[in-house]
Amino acid sequence: MTEETHQGMYETDVAVSQYCEAHYGEKYFGVELFPVKCAQICLKAMKGRPMKRALDLGCAVGRSTFELAREFDFVTGLDFSARFVRIAVQLQEKGIIRYELPEEGEIVSYHEARLSDFNLDQTRERVEFFQADAANLEPHFTGYDLIFAGNLLDRLHAPRKFLTSIHERLHEGGLLIITSPYTWLEEFTSRENWIGGFRKAGEPYTTLDGMRELLKExxxxxxxxxxxxxxxxxxxxxxxxxxxxxxxxERMS
Known part of the structure; x- marks a missing residue:
C-alpha cells in the first residue's frame, strides 16, 4: 500500500479528527470521554422512567448516540455538520472509522476505532443519524422520552427559539438534559440572541438564569x-x- 493510498483511508479534516479522538480515542489527564460520561448521566437520570426513544442533539460523530442505545429502544442522533453525521453513519454501517492526528508540524499518526472495541456493536440496529438544525427541526422529530443537547446551546443561531419550543418534542415526564460551556461568540450567535452571559439591569445575567426563565413554563x-x-x-x-x-x-404537564 502506498503512502498516498494509506492516507486516503483516513479522515484528515482537523475538526473531524479531533472529535473522532474525543469520542473514541484516548483519555487525557484522567478525564473521561465526554460523550460517554454524559450518556452515563443521562441513563442514570432516566432510571424508573420510560426509555423507548431518545434524541441526541449535537451528536457530532455519534458516541453518545451509541451509548444511549445501550438501554434505549431507539436513539436518533442529529448534528448540523454533515461531515460529523457521515462519520457516525460510517460507524453504524461498517463498525469502524480511521482518522489521523497531528503530532507536531507535518508529522501525523494514524488511528482507528471500532464499535466492537467498546461493546457497542449491538447498538447499530437501534440508532439513526441525520443532518439537521436543532433550532428548526422537522415535525417528525418528536415523541421522545429523553432529549440530550450536548454542547449545543451556545452554537445555535436561535437558542431562544430552541428552548421555548423543545417541549413540543418531549413526552410529559420526559427529561431534557443540556450541557454547555456557555462560550457565546458572535460568529455563531448574534449578540442580541444570547440568552445569558451579559448584564441585565446592571446585574450579571448568566445562561442558567436565561434557561430558567425560558424553560419555566x-x-x-x-x-x-x-x-x-x-x-x-x-x-x-x-x-x-x-x-x-x-x-x-423535567417536562411538566
Missing part, C-alpha cells in the same frame, strides 16, 4: 447543575480543557 430543574470536564486534543502537546455545565429538566 414547561420544565422544572430537578437536579443541581454540575460541571463536566472535556478534553480536545489538538496536537501531541496541545489540548483544550473545558468545563461544561450539565442541567437536568
Amino acid at each position: 414547561h420544565f422544572r430543574l430537578i437536579a443541581e447543575p454540575r460541571d463536566i470536564e472535556f478534553v480536545i486534543r489538538e496536537t501531541k502537546r496541545k489540548f483544550q480543557h473545558t468545563l461544561s455545565q450539565l442541567t437536568v429538566w
